[in-house]
Amino acid sequence: MWCSTSCWLQCGANVTFRGGPVHIEYTFQYNIAGCPKDRYGLECNATCVCKNGARCNGFLGACECRPGWRGRVCDVPWPEVVIIATPGDSVSTYIGTNLTLTCVAPHIQVANMTWLYQAGHEEIDSNITHGVTPNNSINFQPVTESSNGRYTCIVKDIDGKDFSGTFVMNATECLPNYHGNVCSQVCDCQYGGTCGRWEGCVCTPGRHGDKCEDTCAPGTFGLNCSMTCYCQNEASCDPVNGTCICAAGQSGEFCQNIAENNSRTFVIVLATVVPTVIIVGCIAITIVTLKRQRRPRGQRNPETELTDADRESMALKEILSPWEVDKDDLHLGNMIGEGEFGHVVRGRLRIPEGYQVLVAAKSIRSDRMTASVVRDFDREMSILARIHEDKEGHPNVLKFYGAVTKSEPQYILVEYASNEDLRRFLWSLREDFKITGHKRVLERLGFAADVASGLSELARLKIVHRDIAARNVVISDRMVAKIADFGLSRDVYVSSAYARTNQGGEEELLPLKWMAVESLRDGVYTCESDVWSYGVLLWEIASFGEEPRYPGGPMHPDVCTLLELLRKGVRLQQPRNCPQHLYRIVRSCWIVDPSKRPTPGELVRKIKRLLPPRHADNPLNHDIHSLTSPSPPARHRDLPPPRLAIDAAAGPPP
Structure with missing residues (x-):
């Protein structure tokens, strides 16, 4: 039997014993991967036609030719130069392993x-070896970082024609559980x-030592116990996240406040406030009662007959009325982006000033037109209208x-605008850093300042972005x-907090690893x-756009798992190249008390x-010097300071 996937077999029988008939079943599984040699197809019933040692694709039957052969069945001789890495190409990524490069010319x-x-990115070629042997090899015992570069095998045939093949070695990592300059030390x-x-x-935060066997000493915490606690009044700090553990009668982030006897003040305030509240409540009840008595019998109140959906629709129409665009003024072009629920098209819009501007037109996909998606789409329109009440908006929104x-x-x-989102932009900076060594930190922290400025405007308007x-x-x-993509935003102009809802049985997709404890x-x-x-x-900016992962947890934890980690004080670790000054700002955003x-x-x-x-006595002078000057590969702990940019220029599509 041959299966393209695992096969389950079940045998059953009715057996009659003295006590009566009994049904017996036995199930077992065959874990069979692929087809046997020279066979392919869904049921492995087709015969391969590949020749000259070519491998046959087990599903389609396509031939994977060996070096020196081409054609549908690999039967056409093809002169070429191929470099074969032994024991395998993947091994060359590890420093400290042996590798052999063999040049073959079939x-x-x-x-x-x-x-x-x-060597590296230099443009200087140097001869390694010459020979007339058809199989010429280079041995690396072991591979080192100095071995990195491009290896080209040039073959000249008896007629004077040249052939060549190239192998690029990029060994940057040690084998798992090894470290050091030549990756010879065990972790x-x-x-x-x-x-x-x-x-x-x-x-992990809270531990140090050659093998992380020791806990942090009192007064220190964090990654490798490298951060100092600032707790006051002899309060201790959590060795994992540095949270000050206040004793009875102490309060504040650093336990800096000592409680005083405020009972007398509380009694005075209570005696003053309660009567006022009672009087205001009585007046409000009286007014409502008089209004009801004045309404003629049988007269209908249209406001009470409107549903919440009707009221929300009327409010949205009123908000968007000044923003309605004539479709004749909009000329759509090519699609520039598509997500799970919508797509974005590049277009030109004629504005009242008489000229055209480039716009990104966002709409809902026809196959995703659910109530929750429409609700988020309408909410995004209303939030953007709120932010742009003065028509100018904010330079960082x-x-x-x-x-x-x-x-x-x-x-x-x-x-x-033609630029991409910040996450993808950080990825490109990461690749540039690998090649040039330039950290571009001023630029990255300039983006951080821009986002904080935009977030300050949302807070002023009492709008919660949520993502x-x-x-x-x-x-x-x-x-x-x-700041873009306001699909999950909420207008909290009246109330500064709201509860998660489940409307029509549809749960919203929530960005768990970006959410606060209370959320x-x-x-x-x-x-x-x-x-x-x-x-x-x-943290994303400091780590060049890495995917957040909490120590001790899975890459994509559920709500319960993530809550348990956060309750234990686990936080995202300090990224490589991120100085303590910046990480302290990051950590201050993750205090449990909002x-x-x-x-x-x-x-x-x-x-x-x-x-x-600007002054030599600035305490950041040493860090900034180390951030802006080239650093040795043995330590990547610093991140330079930012540039600030406030600009009303156009940004890319959402």
């Missing part, structure tokens, strides 16, 4: 074979520590040009970061919970303090 009458080596980390190329064991709501499909029209993350920040063509636990969202999310975004987190305005001021120093 169907070529070799007159001369030459190896050329190009054997304990208590969840990870093995770093240069650092050895990188311990994506500019809103209007909406098309009187025809289908409906569109949200926002500014367009502050690098994927929802766009970069304008003038390199300014702007995960109670479904409560505030401007303070946006600050928590901003801390995760700042009232103790910094406001967006305070975050802007804190990041401004990381600007390059």
Whole structure:
């Protein structure tokens, strides 16, 4: 029997014993992968036709030719030069392993074979070896970083024609559980520590030592116990996250406040406030009663007959009335993005000033037209209209040009720019850093300041975004970061907190790893919970856009798992290249008590303090020097300060 996947077999029988008939079943599984040699197809009933040692695809039967052969069945001789890595190409990524590069030249009458080596990104070629042997090899015992570069095998046949093949070696990592300059030292980390190329064991917060076997000494905490506690009044601090553990009668983030006897003051305030509340309540009840008595009998109140959906629809129409765009003024072009629920089209919009502007037109996919998606789409339009009440908006919030709501499909029209979202932009900076070594930190922290400025404007308007993350920040063509994608936002102009809802049995998709403790636990969202999310975004900026992962937890934890980690004090670890000054700002966003987190305005001021120093006695002078100068590969702990940019330039599509 041959199966393309695992096969389950079940045998059953009715057996009669003296006590009566009994049904017996037995189930077992065959774990069979692929078809046997020279067979392919869904049921492995077709015969392969590949020749000259070619491998046959087990599903389609396509031939994978060996070097020197081409054609549908690999029967056509093909002169070429191929470099074969032994024991395998993947091994070359590990420093400290042995590797052999062999140059083979099938169907070529070799007159001369030459190896050329190009080190790193230099343009200087140096001969390694010469020979006339058809199989010429280079041995690395072991591979080192100095071995990296391009290896080209040039073969000249007896007629003087040249053939060549190239192998690129990029060995940058050690084998798992090894570290050091030549990857010869063993880590054997304990208590969840990870093995770093240069650092050895990188311990989880709260531990240190060569193998993470020791806990932090009093007064220290964090990654490798490298951070200092600032608790006052002899209060101790949590060795994992540095939270001050206040004794009885102490309060404040650093236990700096000593409780006083305020009972007399409380009694005086209570005696003053309670009568006032009672009097105001009585007046309100009297007014409502008189209004009801004045209404003629039988007269209907149209407001009470409207459903919540009707009221919401009427309010939305009133809000969007000044923003309605004539569809004749909108000229749509090519699609520039598509997500699970909508797509974005590039277009040109003629504005009242008489000229055209580039816009990104966002609409709902016809196959995703559910009640919750429509609700989020309408909410995004109303929130953008609220932010742009003065028509100008904010330089760090994506500019809103209007909406098309009187025809289908409906569109949200926002500014367009060719740059991508912040997360993808950080990825490109990461790749550039690997090649050039330039950290671009001033630029990255400039984006952080831009987002904090935009978040400050949302807090002023009492609007909660609920999804502050690098994927929802766009970069304008003038390199300014702007907050975008308000699909999960809420207008909390009246109430600063609200509960998560389940309307029509449809649960909203929530960005768990960016959510605050109170949002995960109670479904409560505030401007303070946006600050928590901003801390995760700042961590993304410091880590070149890495995916957040909490130590000791899975990559994609559920609500219960993530809550348990946060309750234990687990937080995202300090990224490599992130200095303590910046990580301290990040951590301040993750204080459990929302009232103790910094406001967006305070975050802007804190990041401004990381600007390059103008005075020699600035305490950040040493860090900034180390951040802006080339650093040895043995330590990557510093991150330079930012530039601040406030610009009204256009940003990319949402």
